[in-house]
Amino acid sequence: MPRLRVHNFSMSLDGYGAGPGQDELHPLGVGGELLHEWVFATRPGRAMLDREGGSVGVDADFIVQGVEGIGATIIGRNMFGPVRGPWPDDKWTGWWGEDPPYHHPVFVLTHYPREPVVMEGGTTFYFVVDGIESALAQAFEAADGLDVRLGGGANTIQQYLRAGLLDEIHVAVVPLLLGSGERLFDGIDPVARDYTCTELVASSVAHMRLTRAV
Structure with missing residues (x-):
């Protein structure tokens, strides 16, 4: 059965998945880029x-696992861009240039409708205004039997956690302190005990896979 998965979500030792003050110059908030080095x-x-180049090994393996068996992605509006409120125009098409790294349908949670944005490489952004369940249903349909990846940010992941819709979450705990920003695990008390750690691997970061009890 297809699953909803989070992969390679980087979190600081003090629990932040992004820094404060996201804008066009700071896509991950101030200091947030350090989480992804x-x-x-x-x-x-x-x-x-x-x-070219780069390391192989545990960290590289987790990056690869994050795209295996994925047919669609869901992201929050903040992850798509820094634009707030009604869309002023169609100029903003994401942080990633003309060929985003997804190469499959991406469903963006928003309160404001917008026509789909077709990009190079097979990525199309669809804007969902009727909630997380609708976005998930559309993503599963588009994935055609494959899993759906939940890309974040932190608030989006929290919504799916609290709703009991997230099957698996892989967090990479980075050995640094951000001090402020967007916390990943705030407000999940009702469902926290539904998840158990099924994998723990240490490398340059600590990889933890949490799986929801069936």
Whole structure:
């Protein structure tokens, strides 16, 4: 049965998945880029940027696992861009240039409708205004039997956690303190005990896979 999965979500030691003050110059908030240095030190991470070299091993393996068997992705509006409120125009098409790294349908949670945005490489952004369950149903249909990846950010993951819809979450705990920003596991008390750690691997970061009890 297809699952909803989170992969390679980087979190600081003090629980933040992004820094404060996201804007066009700081896509991950101030200091948030430090959480992802481990990704772009790996060979598959550098390949996302069309760069050669990079490490192989545990970290690289987790990056690869994050795209295996995935047919669609769900992201929050903040992950798509810094634009707030009604869409002023169609100019903003994401952080990733003309060929985003998804290469499959991506469903963006928003309160404001917008026509789909077709990008190079097979990525199309669809804007969902009627809630997380609708986005998940559309993503599963588009994935055609494959799993759906939940890309974040933190608030989006919390919504799916609290609703009991997230099957698996892989968190990479990075050995640094951010001090402020967006916490990943705030407000999940009702469902916290439904998840158990099924994998723990240490490398340059601590990889933890949490799986929801069936």
